[in-house]
Each structure stands twice: as structure tokens, then as C-alpha cells.
Amino acid sequence: MKFDNILKLDSDKITSSLLVEEETNSTQKVVLVGNPNVGKSCIFNYMSGMYVDVSNFPGTTVSITKSNYKGKDVFDTPGIYGVGSFNDEEKVARDIILSADVILNVVNALNLDRDLFLTLQLIDMGKKVSVLLNFSDELKKRKIKIDTQKLSELLGVEVYETAAVDKIGFDKIGEAIEKARTGKQELDLHFILQQVMAKSIPQCDSLLILEGDESIAQKHNITNGTANEREKIYIGRRNRVNEIIDVVEHEDSKKGEIFNLFGRYSLNPKTGIPILFVMLVIVYFFIGDIVSQRIVNFTENKIGKEFFEYNAKSFVGDFTPVDIDVVVHDNNGNPVNQRLFKFPSGINSNTQLKNEFELFSKQAGAQSDFHFSNPIAKLFFGEFGVVTMTVTYLLFLLLPLVIGFYFVMAMLEDSGYLPRLATMLDRSFNKIGLNGRAVIPIMLGFGCITMANITTRLLGSEREKSIVTAILQFVIPCSAQLAVIAALLSGAGFGPMILYVSVIFTVLITLSTILNKMLPGESSPLLIDLPMIGFPRMRNVLKKTFFRSFGFMKEASFWFFIGALAVGLMDISGILQVWQNLLAPFTTNWLKLPKEAANAFVMGMVRRDFGAAGLFHMSLTVMQKTVAIITITLFVPCIAAFVVMLKERGWKEGMIIWFGTWITAFLIGGIVAQFVI
Amino acid sequence: MLNSTLDQARKGNPITILKLPSGDIKSQLIRLGISEGDTLICIERLPGGTIVVQKNRQQIALGFDLAKKINIILQ
Numbered sequence: 159m160k161f162d163n164i165l166k167l168d169s170d171k172i173t174s175s176l177l178v179e180e181e182t183n184s185t186q187k188v189v190l191v192g193n194p195n196v197g198k199s200c201i202f203n204y205m206s207g208m209y210v211d212v213s214n215f216p217g218t219t220v221s222i223t224k225s226n227y228k229g230k231d232v233f234d235t236p237g238i239y240g241v242g243s244f245n246d247e248e249k250v251a252r253d254i255i256l257s258a259d260v261i262l263n264v265v266n267a268l269n270l271d272r273d274l275f276l277t278l279q280l281i282d283m284g285k286k287v288s289v290l291l292n293f294s295d296e297l298k299k300r301k302i303k304i305d306t307q308k309l310s311e312l313l314g315v316e317v318y319e320t321a322a323v324d325k326i327g328f329d330k331i332g333e334a335i336e337k338a339r340t341g342k343q344e345l346d347l348h349f350i351l352q353q354v355m356a357k358s359i360p361q362c363d364s365l366l367i368l369e370g371d372e373s374i375a376q377k378h379n380i381t382n383g384t385a386n387e388r389e390k391i392y393i394g395r396r397n398r399v400n401e402i403i404d405v406v407e408h409e410d411s412k413k414g415e416i417f418n419l420f421g422r423y424s425l426n427p428k429t430g431i432p433i434l435f436v437m438l439v440i441v442y443f444f445i446g447d448i449v450s451q452r453i454v455n456f457t458e459n460k461i462g463k464e465f466f467e468y469n470a471k472s473f474v475g476d477f478t479p480v481d482i483d484v485v486v487h488d489n490n491g492n493p494v495n496q497r498l499f500k501f502p503s504g505i506n507s508n509t510q511l512k513n514e515f516e517l518f519s520k521q522a523g524a525q526s527d528f529h530f531s532n533p534i535a536k537l538f539f540g541e542f543g544v545v546t547m548t549v550t551y552l553l554f555l556l557l558p559l560v561i562g563f564y565f566v567m568a569m570l571e572d573s574g575y576l577p578r579l580a581t582m583l584d585r586s587f588n589k590i591g592l593n594g595r596a597v598i599p600i601m602l603g604f605g606c607i608t609m610a611n612i613t614t615r616l617l618g619s620e621r622e623k624s625i626v627t628a629i630l631q632f633v634i635p636c637s638a639q640l641a642v643i644a645a646l647l648s649g650a651g652f653g654p655m656i657l658y659v660s661v662i663f664t665v666l667i668t669l670s671t672i673l674n675k676m677l678p679g680e681s682s683p684l685l686i687d688l689p690m691i692g693f694p695r696m697r698n699v700l701k702k703t704f705f706r707s708f709g710f711m712k713e714a715s716f717w718f719f720i721g722a723l724a725v726g727l728m729d730i731s732g733i734l735q736v737w738q739n740l741l742a743p744f745t746t747n748w749l750k751l752p753k754e755a756a757n758a759f760v761m762g763m764v765r766r767d768f769g770a771a772g773l774f775h776m777s778l779t780v781m782q783k784t785v786a787i788i789t790i791t792l793f794v795p796c797i798a799a800f801v802v803m804l805k806e807r808g809w810k811e812g813m814i815i816w817f818g819t820w821i822t823a824f825l826i827g828g829i830v831a832q833f834v835i
Numbered sequence: 836m837l838n839s840t841l842d843q844a845r846k847g848n849p850i851t852i853l854k855l856p857s858g859d860i861k862s863q864l865i866r867l868g869i870s871e872g873d874t875l876i877c878i879e880r881l882p883g884g885t886i887v888v889q890k891n892r893q894q895i896a897l898g899f900d901l902a903k904k905i906n907i908i909l910q
């Protein structure tokens with residue numbers, strides 16, 4: 159009952175280290191394999207005694223989870239329709255499957271004709287397989303009969319009926335592993351396979367090579383089969399599935415009767431757009447109001463700034479020279495009292511002043527700014543302190559937001575709504591060179607660009623990844639920034655809001671149209687399986703939210719730390735100041751904003767909401783505010799998003815996008831300024 | 836009975852797949868259970884031409900550009 163490892167999905171890279179390690183020990187390796195939405199993860203949870211990621215939207219499981227069951231290693235894999243290398247997830251699943259000793263193939267009894275394709279492929283690979291026929295309880299309700307015994311006979315492996323919801327048949331899982339065996343393979347195919355296997359290549363590798371898998375063929379130094387050969391094998395396998403279905407499955411009611419009104423309504427724009435609108439309003443209240451206002455205000459200001467940073471900084475200040483500027487605000491946020499405390503040889507050296515400082519800084523509404531003169535103290539605990547800023551930002555601002563967003567995504571996924579939303583929006587996304595799936599990273603972008611940058615992995619081609627990454631960095635404001643923008647615009651009336659939205663939208667359309675025309679290649683078309691729609695299971699949703707948030711923090715924290723270090727070094731070396739002075743003429747002449755607005759842009763590079771928040775304290779006209787937030791929105795992503803983008807998309811593309819946002823932000827902001835100010 | 840492409844199908848039409856486009860996408864379609872000779876029902880045609888088909892109990896959405904390349908017999 160332990161949760162050993164979350165293996166990061168990093169396409170081909172993970173294999174070597176993981177598999178080599180596994181081969182050296184003799185523990186039996188059991189791998190759960192199945193199509194998306196077959197209840198695979200429920201079974202894995204049962205086996206591991208712990209719940210893990212259940213992914214309803216094909217393409218969002220980003221990790222392989224490993225656990226232990228009765229002394230055997232058990233691996234869960236992303237849902238796949240077949241073993242191959244059509245996308246990153248398939249590659250990861252493929253590598254785990256190739257190294258498996260026993261495969262538990264989970265099959266959705268309601269979609270037997272789709273799922274058996276994978277089953278037969280696993281059998282053709284010569285692996286030891288047992289089949290778990292899940293959702294068997296649903297069969298009676300729908301008057302479908304499946305002859306399990308006959309199915310077992312035709313496949314040549316054991317078939318166990320299970321029902322994940324009530325854990326029916328789960329007591330047989332141990333037996334399923336024990337009795338797993340190689341199934342009946344088609345003779346013609348097996349004959350061709352023998353020719354490859356004669357070169358002392360294992361059967362499972364041989365099959366994939368025949369089916370055209372390049373990387374496996376390279377591993378054995380031979381040429382892979384062509385797409386034509388793969389098709390032949392696939393068609394043969396599909397025909398075998400149909401023959402088996404004819405024999406084992408009988409349906410009393412008419413075929414294709416499942417008919418889900420909500421599912422249908424959410425597909426068609428006439429009803430789907432109102433449904434989407436209602437969903438967005440609910441999501442807005444949850445994320446925009448509850449999470450990013452109430453919760454983050456508490457965690458960031460109370461826990462992060464007033465407790466953690468204050469204590470960390472005054473502890474460091476005890477021993478090193480520091481000037482502390484304390485401002486007391488009233489309930490409306492107006493400064494009412496201010497004092498500067500100077501400790502040229504550390505707080506501890508002056509006990510009387512120390513007491514005064516503590517009394518003054520601990521009253522309600524007090525905010526303390528610590529200015530360290532020691533460069534090391536400044537680097538780690540100053541304004542951009544690597545320690546202070548990283549912790550506050552990651553744990554007290556980002557984490558609540560990320561949890562909130564992943565929770566919403568998990569709800570949408572588990573209900574089966576997301577693939578329908580992707581389908582409904584497909585045609586609109588086509589116009590900008592994307593397919594409906596791109597809605598996922600773009601939606602996540604409104605939460606956190608960093609998180610969205612990682613999710614671009616689920617897109618089908620490099621071209622689509624580039625387009626979405628650019629859209630995210632250029633035009634999508636993240637939730638931290640949205641909150642500040644909303645506050646700035648709230649008093650301004652309707653006009654500025656319309657202006658803001660239409661400018662940003664125009665840039666979005668122009669940018670994506672240009673990229674669609676310029677980038678070579680073709681985007682992948684939408685081809686997506688629509689799972690049944692239903693109410694999300696809370697337990698699944700919560701556990702999924704937990705694992706995703708954990709995975710994200712694990713991935714992003716290090717890079718954010720690096721980013722904070724870079725900015726901190728720029729700060730103490732004076733480069734940041736130089737930058738501010740360089741930008742000043744642009745700000746005053748071209749954007750027609752006060753000189754201090756340049757600070758907002760420099761801060762915006764660190765954190766997008768810093769940039770926008772800096773504008774609060776300036777006395778700006780309504781139109782100046784509008785120009786400023788247009789510019790800030792189009793401006794560079796925050797330091798964490800920037801670093802993750804470089805990692806995902808490479809240096810060249812990342813830098814082009816980054817500098818592109820500079821140019822666009824100032825160009826568009828300036829043009830608007832010429833008209834309205 | 837009419838030779839056509841999948842994007843021409845209308846809601847409620849039974850259709851028979853005549854020819855799939857070649858390449859990776861064909862393999863992906865076969866894996867999902869759509870192969871040449873199969874009969875499916877078009878259960879939705881969204882404005883713009885995104886097609887949703889149903890085979891037995893499974894619903895699959897196909898983008899317009901993909902649907903255009905699939906030859907069918909409209910029944």
C-alpha cells in the first residue's frame with residue numbers, strides 16, 4: 159500500500175532510466191492497460207489502496223503511476239486506443255507495456271467492439287494477458303448479453319466480469335494476475351511475426367516494428383513496416399474484432415439507443431453556447447470570486463506577506479543591516495501613518511528601537527518593507543528575494559489558484575463535458591489553425607499561463623503547440639492579472655471595457671491568423687471519442703485535483719526559483735534600474751503614461767499582476783488606465799511561464815515569442831494611446 | 836443511395852464508409868472502430884460541418900476537414 163513514484167511524462171526520455179531499473183529486480187511487473195474511460199484507474203486505486211488520476215478527457219493524464227499489489231509492482235497507464243506512437247502518451251504507455259510481465263486489460267463492456275482492438279493487439283504482442291470486463295453491471299440495464307465464456311475461449315485468455323462502482327469482481331484481480339497467459343494469435347500474422355522474431359527480437363517489439371514503429375525498429379537496427387502494412391494488420395484485427403462481437407454479444411434492444419439529451423444539447427451551438435455560458439458564470443464565481451479573491455487574499459497577504467515574509471525578513475534583519483519602512487493603512491487602503499526604522503548593524507543591536515518597531519509594525523493595517531544593504535541578504539530576502547518571493551508566490555498565490563483550476567477542469571472532464579465543448583468549438587478553432595482540443599490549454603491559461611504552457615503537450619502537432627503557446631503568451635491574461643484588471647476597469651464604465659476586450663480580441667485573431675498562414679505543415683483534424691455524460695464523482699475529482707496540482711508544483715517550482723534568482727541578480731547588479739530608465743521615454747512619449755509606469759512593465763516581467771497592480775497607485779485618467787492594461791496584458795508572461803515555455807518549446811521559439819510580446823505590447827498600446835489620450 | 840463525403844451527411848442519416856484517407860489518421864480511425872465498409876449513423880452535424888457519428892454505443896466527433904476526406908454512401 160504505498161505510492162512509490164510519479165513518473166513524469168517526458169515522451170521517449172523516461173523509458174531508459176525507468177525500465178533498466180525495473181529489469182534488474184525480479185519483482186513481477188503488472189501493467190493496467192485500457193481505452194480511455196474504461197474505469198481503469200478505479201481498479202488501480204483498489205489495487206494500490208489509494209486513488210489516482212482518472213482521466214475522462216483523452217489526452218490529459220500526464221503521469222504514469224506506480225504502486226504495489228500483493229508484492230507486485232503495478233503500473234497505471236494513460237488511456238489508449240491501441241499500442242503505438244501516435245502521440246506522447248501512447249509512447250509512454252507503449253514503453254511500459256513492452257516491459258510488462260503481466261497485462262491486465264480493462265475493457266468497457268458497453269464499448270466492446272472498440273476496446274477489443276487493443277485487447278487483440280496485446281495478445282498479438284505475445285504478452286500474458288487477463289481481461290477485466292468492466293461495467294458489467296450496466297449490461298443488464300441496457301439488455302445487452304455478453305457470453306463471457308465464449309469470449310474467453312475465442313481470445314484464449316481469462317475474462318473476469320467487474321463493476322468498478324461497486325467493486326464487484328475485484329476480489330478476482332489476484333487470480334486474474336496469476337492466471338494471465340498468452341492468448342490465441344492469428345496464424346497469418348504470427349507467421350509474418352516469426353520472420354522478425356528470427357532475428358532474436360522479442361515478439362512484442364516485432365509486432366510494433368511490423369506496425370511501423372520507428373523508434374522500436376531503430377532500437378533493433380532494422381527497418382520498420384510501412385503505413386500500408388500497418389493498415390493491413392489493423393484491418394485484419396478489426397475484422398477479427400467484428401467476428402468475435404458477432405458471436406459473443408447479443409443486444410435485445412435496438413442498437414445505438416443510448417441517447418443523452420444533455421450530451422446532445424451541449425454539442426449544438428444553439429443550445430451549447432448558453433450551456434457554456436452558464437458553466438462559465440459558475441466557474442467565474444468559483445475561481446474569480448471565491449478562490450482568487452477571498453482565498454488568495456487570505457493566503458497571500460495574511461499568511462504569505464504578514465506572517466511568513468515578515469518573520470523571515472525580520473529574522474534575517476536581526477543580524478544584518480536593514481532599513482524598514484512601515485506604512486499603516488486604514489480600512490480603505492489609504493496610508494495614515496508611516497515610520498522609517500534604521501538598523502545599521504542589525505535589529506538585535508538596538509533593543510529599544512527593536513521593541514518600537516515590533517509594536518509599530520504589528521498594528522492592524524501595517525505593511526513593512528525591508529531594505530537590506532547586504533547584497534546576499536537582498537538576493538535571498540529582499541523585494542525579489544529568491545526565498546521570500548518564491549515561497550509566497552508558489553505556495554500562497556499560485557497553489558490555491560492551481561488547485562481551483564484543476565478542480566474545475568477535473569469536474570468538466572469527469573462529467574464528459576470537455577470533449578463535447580471541444581467538438582462544439584472545433585470549427586471556430588479551425589479558422590486559426592487549431593482543432594477543438596486547443597480549448598483545454600487556452601482555458602487553463604486564464605488560470606495560469608505556466609500551467610497552460612505545460613498542457614500544450616496534449617496537442618497533436620508541433621504547429622498547433624506553437625500557435626497555442628504564442629496565443630497564451632501574447633493575449634491571454636492569467637487569473638492573477640485578470641483580478642487586477644477587473645478592479646482597475648470596474649470604476650471606469652462600459653466604454654473602456656469594450657475597448658479593452660475588442661483590442662485584445664483583434665490581436666488574438668490577427669496573431670493566430672498570421673501564425674496559421676506562416677507556420678509550415680498542417681494541423682491535425684479533430685477526432686475525438688465522446689464519453690457518456692454524467693455527474694462527476696467527487697472522490698475522483700478531488701484525488702485528480704490533488705495529483706495534478708502536486709505534479710504541477712513539482713514541475714514549476716524549480717523553474718520559478720531559477721527565474722527569481724535571475725531577477726534578484728538583475729536587481730542587485732542594477733540592471734533592473736537601467737531597464738526602467740531605458741523604457742521611460744517609451745512610456746511617456748509613445749504610451750502617454752507617467753514615467754513611473756515604466757516600473758509597472760519591468761515588474762510585469764516578474765509577475766503579471768505586479769505589473770498591473772503597480773498602476774493602482776498612480777493617478778491615471780480612465781483612458782490612460784485602459785492603455786496601460788492593454789499594454790500590460792499583451793506584455794511578456796511572468797518569469798515562471800517564460801522559463802517553462804523555453805523548456806517546452808525550445809530557446810529559439812521561446813525567445814521569438816518573448817520579444818514578440820514586447821513589440822506587440824508597445825506597438826498596440828501606443829496606437830491605442832494616439833487615438834484615445 | 837448516393838456516393839458522397841462524410842461532411843455532407845445530415846443528422847439522422849445512416850451512412851456506409853466507402854474509403855478512408857490514407858496515413859496515420861486511417862490507422863487511428865480503424866482503432867476507434869471506423870473502418871471501410873462499416874455502417875454508422877450521423878447523429879449530429881454542427882454548423883460549419885463538424886460531424887458526430889455513432890457506432891453501436893459509441894459516439895465519435897470528426898472535424899470538418901477530416902469528414903471531407905472520408906468517402907461514404909449516403910443511405
